[in-house]
Amino acid sequence: MEKRLLVFLLLTIAWLFFWQSFFGPGPVQPPAVTPASDAPAGETSSAAAPSTPTPAQADVLAEREVELELRRGNFAARFSNRGGMLAELRVKGFGTKAGLSAEQLADPLYWSALVQSGGPLANALRWSALRDPRLLEDRAAPGLELATFLPEQALWQHEWLAAPEDGGAPLPPTHDPAQRAGIRFRVRLAGIELVKEIRLPSDPARYDLQIVLRASGRAPNGELYTVFAPAAGLFTNEDSFYPDPVACRIVVEDGDHTVDDYRMASGAAQGPEWFEGIASDQRLAAFGVFNKHFALLASPGEETLSSGALAQTGFESYATRTAGAEQRLLQNSGSSQWGFASLSLLRLKLDGTKTIELPFRLYAGPKSPAIFDARPEYKAYGAIVDEFDFGGWFYSIFFAGPVAHVLLWFLELFGGVLGNYGLAIILLTFLVRTLLFPINRIQQVKMAAYGEQMKRIQPELMRLKEQHKDDPQQYSKKQLELMRKHGVTVPLGGCLPIFLQMPIFIGLFAALRSTILLRHEPFYLWIHDLSRPDALLSWEPVTLLFFTLDGLNLLPILMVVLWVLHQRMMPRPASMDPQQETMMKMMTFMPILFGFLLYSYASGLALYMITSSLLGIVEVRYIKKKWPIEEQVKKYQEKLALRRAKMLELRKRIEEAQKKNRRKGLPG
Numbered sequence: 001m002e003k004r005l006l007v008f009l010l011l012t013i014a015w016l017f018f019w020q021s022f023f024g025p026g027p028v029q030p031p032a033v034t035p036a037s038d039a040p041a042g043e044t045s046s047a048a049a050p051s052t053p054t055p056a057q058a059d060v061l062a063e064r065e066v067e068l069e070l071r072r073g074n075f076a077a078r079f080s081n082r083g084g085m086l087a088e089l090r091v092k093g094f095g096t097k098a099g100l101s102a103e104q105l106a107d108p109l110y111w112s113a114l115v116q117s118g119g120p121l122a123n124a125l126r127w128s129a130l131r132d133p134r135l136l137e138d139r140a141a142p143g144l145e146l147a148t149f150l151p152e153q154a155l156w157q158h159e160w161l162a163a164p165e166d167g168g169a170p171l172p173p174t175h176d177p178a179q180r181a182g183i184r185f186r187v188r189l190a191g192i193e194l195v196k197e198i199r200l201p202s203d204p205a206r207y208d209l210q211i212v213l214r215a216s217g218r219a220p221n222g223e224l225y226t227v228f229a230p231a232a233g234l235f236t237n238e239d240s241f242y243p244d245p246v247a248c249r250i251v252v253e254d255g256d257h258t259v260d261d262y263r264m265a266s267g268a269a270q271g272p273e274w275f276e277g278i279a280s281d282q283r284l285a286a287f288g289v290f291n292k293h294f295a296l297l298a299s300p301g302e303e304t305l306s307s308g309a310l311a312q313t314g315f316e317s318y319a320t321r322t323a324g325a326e327q328r329l330l331q332n333s334g335s336s337q338w339g340f341a342s343l344s345l346l347r348l349k350l351d352g353t354k355t356i357e358l359p360f361r362l363y364a365g366p367k368s369p370a371i372f373d374a375r376p377e378y379k380a381y382g383a384i385v386d387e388f389d390f391g392g393w394f395y396s397i398f399f400a401g402p403v404a405h406v407l408l409w410f411l412e413l414f415g416g417v418l419g420n421y422g423l424a425i426i427l428l429t430f431l432v433r434t435l436l437f438p439i440n441r442i443q444q445v446k447m448a449a450y451g452e453q454m455k456r457i458q459p460e461l462m463r464l465k466e467q468h469k470d471d472p473q474q475y476s477k478k479q480l481e482l483m484r485k486h487g488v489t490v491p492l493g494g495c496l497p498i499f500l501q502m503p504i505f506i507g508l509f510a511a512l513r514s515t516i517l518l519r520h521e522p523f524y525l526w527i528h529d530l531s532r533p534d535a536l537l538s539w540e541p542v543t544l545l546f547f548t549l550d551g552l553n554l555l556p557i558l559m560v561v562l563w564v565l566h567q568r569m570m571p572r573p574a575s576m577d578p579q580q581e582t583m584m585k586m587m588t589f590m591p592i593l594f595g596f597l598l599y600s601y602a603s604g605l606a607l608y609m610i611t612s613s614l615l616g617i618v619e620v621r622y623i624k625k626k627w628p629i630e631e632q633v634k635k636y637q638e639k640l641a642l643r644r645a646k647m648l649e650l651r652k653r654i655e656e657a658q659k660k661n662r663r664k665g666l667p668g
Contacts, residue, residue, distance in 0.1 A: 060157060060186065060187055060188030060193065061154060061155050061156075061157070061187060061188075062081050062155040062156060062157045062158070063155075064155070065080070065081060065082050065155055066080075066081050066158075067079070067080055067087070068080070068081065068158060068183060070180055070182075070183060070200060071108060072180070072181055072200040072201070072202055073092075073200055073201045073202045073203060073204060073206065074091055074092040074093065074201075074204060074206070074207055074365070075089060075090065075091060075092070075200050075209070075364070076089075076090040076092070076108035076111060077089050077090075077198075077200065079158075079183060079185075079198075080123070081155055081156045081157070081158050081185065082153065082154070082155055082156075083123065083126050083127075083128070083151065083152040083153060083154065083156065084125070084126075084127070084151075084156035084158070084185030084187065084196050085123040085124065085125055085126050085152070086115055086123065086124040086125040086198070087115070087123055088113060088115055088116060089113065089114050089115035089124070089233075089364055090108050090111035090112060090113050090114070091111055091112050091114055091207070091294070091364060091365055091366075092108075092111050093105075093111075094111065094112040094293075094294075094366065094516070094519070094520075095110050095111070095112065095520055096110050096111070096112055096113075097110075097520065098520040098521075098522060098528040098529045099520075099522065099528055100520075112294065113233070114233060114234060114294055114296055114364050114365075115231075115232060115233035115296070115364070116233045116235065123229075123232060123233075124229060124230060124231055124232045124233060124296070124341070124362075125196065125198065125211065125228075125229070125230060125362075126152045126228070126229045126232075127151050127152065127194060127196060127213065127226060127227075127228050127229075128150065128151055128152035128226065128227050128229070129149045129150055129151065129152075129226055129227075130225065130226070130227055130272075149189050149190050149192070149226075150189070151187055151189055151194055151226075154187050154189060155187075156185040156186060156187040156196075157185070157186045157187065158183055158184065158185050158186070159171070159183070159184050159186075160175065160179075160180045160182070160183055160184075161180070161181055161182035161183060161184055161197065161199065162179055162180075162181055163179070163181035163182075163202065164181070164199070166179070166181075168181075168182075168199075170184065181199055181200060181202070182197060182198055182199035182200060182210075183197075183198055184196070184197045184198075185197075188217075191217050191218060192215065192216070192217035192218075192219065192224065192350065193214075193215070193216045193217050194213070194214070194215055195212075195213070195214035195215075196211070196212070196213055196214075197210075197211065197212040197214075198210070198211055199211075205374070205375075206375075207363055207364055207365025207366070207371065208361050208362060208363045208364070208365075208377070208378075209361070209362045209364060210359070210360075210361060211230065211298075211359070211360040211361070211362055212357060212358070212359050212360075213228060213346075213357070213358040213359075213360070214355050214356065214357050214358070215348050215350060215355070215356045215358075216350065216352070216354070216355040216356070217350055217352055218350055218351060218352035219348070219350040222349055222350060222351055223347060223348065223349055223350070224346075224347075224348045224350050225311075225345065225346070225347055225348075226346050226348070227272070227343050227344070227345055227346065228343070228344045228346055228358075228360075229316070229341045229342060229343050229344075230288065230296075230298035230342055230344065230360055230362050231288040231289055231296030231297065231298055231341065231342045231362060231364075232289070232296075232339065232340070232341030232342070233296070233339060233341075234289050234290065234291045234294060234296060234339055234340065235291070235339050236291070236339070237291055237292045237293075239292055239513070239532075240548075240600060241513050241600075241601060242292045242513050242514055243263050244263070244290070244291035244292055245263075245289050245290065245291045245339055245340050246261050246262065246263050246289065246290055246291070246340075246388065247261065247262045247263075247288075247289050247314075247315035247317075247340045247342060248260065248261045248262070248287065248288065248289070248290065248297075248384060248388075249261075249275050249284070249286070249287040249313050250284075250285040250286040250287065250297075250380050250381070250383050250384070251278060251282045251283065251284060251285060252282065252283050252284075252285045252380060253279075253281060253282045253283070254281075257285060257380050257382075257383035258383065258387070259383050259384055259387045259388060260275050260276075261387075261388060262275075262315060271316060272314055272315070272316045272343055273314050273315060273316070274312045274313070274314035274343075274345070275287075275312070275313055275314055277312065283305065284300060284305065284310060284313065285299065285380035285383075286298060286299045286363075286380055286381060287313040287342050287344070288342040288362075288363075289315070289339075289340040289341070289342050290367055290384060291367075292367075292513070292514050293366060293367055293514070293516045293519050293531075294364075294365065294366060294367055294516075295363060295364075295365065295366075295367045295381065295384065296342070296362065296363070296364050297362070297363040297381055297384075298342060298344070298360050298361070298362050298363075299360065299361045299362075299363070299377070299380070300344075300358070300359070300360055301358075301359035301360065301361070303357060303358065303359055304358040304359055304360065307356060307358060308347065308349075309346045309347060309348055309356070309358050310344050310345070310346065311345040311346065311347040312344070312345040313342070313343065313344050313345070314342075314343045314344075314345070315340050315341065315342055315343060316340065316341045316343055317339070317340055317341075318339055318340075318341070346358070361377065363378065363381060366516040367381075367384065367385065367389075367514065367516060368515075368516055368517075369382055369385050369405060369408065370408075370409075370412065372385070385514075386401055389404075389510060389511075389513075389514045390404050390405075390507075390510045390511075394506075395506060395510055398502055398503040398506040398507070399503050399507075400503065400506045400507045400509075400510045401507075401510075403503045403504060403506070403507030404507040404508070404510050404511035406507075407428065407504070407507055407508060407511055408511050408515055408517065410428055410431065411424050411425065411428055411511075411515075411517060412517055414427045414428060415517060415521075420521075420522075420523065421517060421518055421521040421523075421530055421604070422521070422522070422523030422524065422527065422530060422604075422607060423523075425530070425604055425607050425608050425611070426607070426611045428608070429608050429611040429612050429615065430611070430615065432501075432504055432612075433612060433615045433616075433619075436500060436501065437619075439500060440619075457482055457483070460482055461479065461482065464478045464479060464482065508605055508608060509601075509605060512531070512601075512602045512604045512605045512608075513601070513602060515531070518530040518531040518602065518604050519531045523603075523607065526554075527555070527603055527607075529603070530602060530603050530604035530607070531602050531603075531604065532602060532603065533551070533553040533555075533556075533599070533600050533601065533602070533603055534553050534554055534555045534603040534606070535551045535552070535553060536551070536552045536553065536554040537551050537552040538550060538551035538552075539551060548600070550600075553599055553600065553603070553606075555603050555606035555607060555610065556595050556598055556599045556601075556606050557595070558606075558610055559591075559595060559598075559606045559609045559610050559613070560591050560592055560594075560595035562609075562610055562613035562614060562617070563591030563594075563595075563609070563613055564588070564591050564592075565613070565617065566613045566616045566617050566620070567588065567591065569617060569620045569621070
């Protein structure tokens with residue numbers, strides 16, 4: 001059992017080290033918050049000079065470039081009529097940094113930006129012609145020159161929309177901005193009219209924008225190939241344990257959801273790439289991008305799926321360079337910020353007699369299992385958490401997915417009651433230790449009884465060891481015979497408490513690295529964000545081999561100290577063979593190795609391990625004194641003796657029956 005446990009722990013460490021070294025991105029920070037426009041809500045003229053298309057290029061265009069702002073429900077959105085794009089989208093309830101006041105959290109300036117300004121592709125909801133016609137191979141409409149059809153560069157006309165409960169109709173030019181619930185963009189280029197409608201929900205429990213695309217007109221050959229990018233703008237997090245952003249597609253087949261994903265590769269930005277086609281027995285549930293805490297996921301409506309407009313789904317990567325004093329405070333000068341845009345290739349059959357309508361729903365919010373499970377229309381999004389965050393063969397063998405969901409449920413419950421997620425982690429640790437205490441107690445009694453048995457045969461074992469010191473195999477054989485003679489048996493499940501705690505540890509490892517529950521949640525003193533290292537001191541990053549040191553994290557050091565202290569306080573066997581001694585020495589270094597690997601991990605996990613070690617020390621020092629196990633060991637030994645006597649009696653009867661059968665000539 002000891003050998004298997006040692007191999008298992010070493011494989012676990014190797015896997016964690018491999019994951020961090022080869023799959024973790026370098027330390028980068030999200031771009032600093034861009035202040036919202038100081039102009040009043042509505043439209044603002046841009047300083048950029050608008051292009052003036054010729055009549056041959058377009059017959060319906062706006063006269064000037066404007067920025068348009070809309071705030072409703074959980075969202076604060078900023079649009080641009082150049083391309084009719086979503087330039088910025090901020091989400092309420094999730095601040096840009098830890099320690100914000102209630103007044104700041106109510107200000108959209110401090111809401112987290114899921115779609116951000118800057119970068120060649122950092123505008124969502126764009127509807128464009130393909131820049132490279134070769135991507136369409138020989139399917140491109142030969143009579144339509146793509147150079148004359150650039151809707152992402154044109155100035156779209158716009159009108160504000162009322163809420164659905166107020167009829168959803170366009171609002172008059174003079175109206176109360178509080179009536180605005182959506183916006184409609186319209187442009188006509190090369191005889192083809194395109195319309196985009198975006199509506200924001202007022203329900204505080206919803207995180208989805210409703211999008212409708214309309215196309216009408218006549219393409220030269222009856223077909224128009226174009227690209228719609230519903231989601232763009234998520235940037236890389238500074239977390240080597242969770243490489244992001246990730247482009248994904250969710251496909252449903254027979255009620256089961258599977259995720260195709262693509263993580264940002266190092267190197268230069270790249271143009272559009274496409275996922276493989278969807279089989280006839282599958283259905284596209286969603287596609288988009290996500291990072292550690294948030295997701296931008298587009299779900300096509302049934303009309304879109306049945307129209308044949310979605311020829312393919314894919315993604316496009318991009319990078320921007322940051323500059324300025326505020327950004328340099330957060331990251332190394334000149335470091336790149338990588339991001340993704342999700343793409344859908346639309347194949348529209350235009351004949352001029354009807355309008356094609358393509359509805360989408362864009363989820364823009366936290367990557368939270370609780371929110372995904374709350375509404376049927378969000379159910380498919382949970383596949384991202386199950387497969388990407390808690391999936392993989394390593395997590396599956398420890399049932400990390402179900403365990404993580406249960407732990408997060410308790411964590412959210414305790415956090416809501418206590419108002420502090422650090423205290424919630426401590427209470428969760430106490431709950432886990434309490435549930436495991438009876439099992440630990442039983443195993444302690446068994447191991448103590450085993451130790452007493454080994455003490456009685458220790459002199460004979462030493463004699464056998466000296467007698468067969470040059471023949472280890474013979475010594476092991478004689479040792480087993482001696483133990484069998486005296487009824488000494490190794491307790492079954494001696495490592496059971498460890499194996500029962502491993503799913504909890506792995507589940508916490510998976511859950512705490514990605515849960516939004518701990519994002520910007522403080523504990524006490526210098527711990528301001530339980531989803532990040534505690535960072536008592538910070539300095540410029542220094543890379544040592546595969547390890548980047550950017551500050552002094554005190555919690556992992558305390559975690560290692562308490563691990564070692566707890567381990568030294570545990571009872572040890574009266575005597576150990578060389579293999580056991582070697583294993584014990586290696587086990588002494590295990591906490592140090594884990595501390596090294598988890599040094600830059602979420603401080604919430606370190607808090608859990610510190611609390612668990614403290615409770616273990618209390619158990620060893622006080623509970624065992626107040627509730628000694630000697631009496632229980634005595635009862636257990638009596639039970640073992642009675643069981644052995646019964647086994648000997650049964651064996652004696654079997655031998656007597658076999659002798660009688662042999663005397664009668666019957667089979668033994």
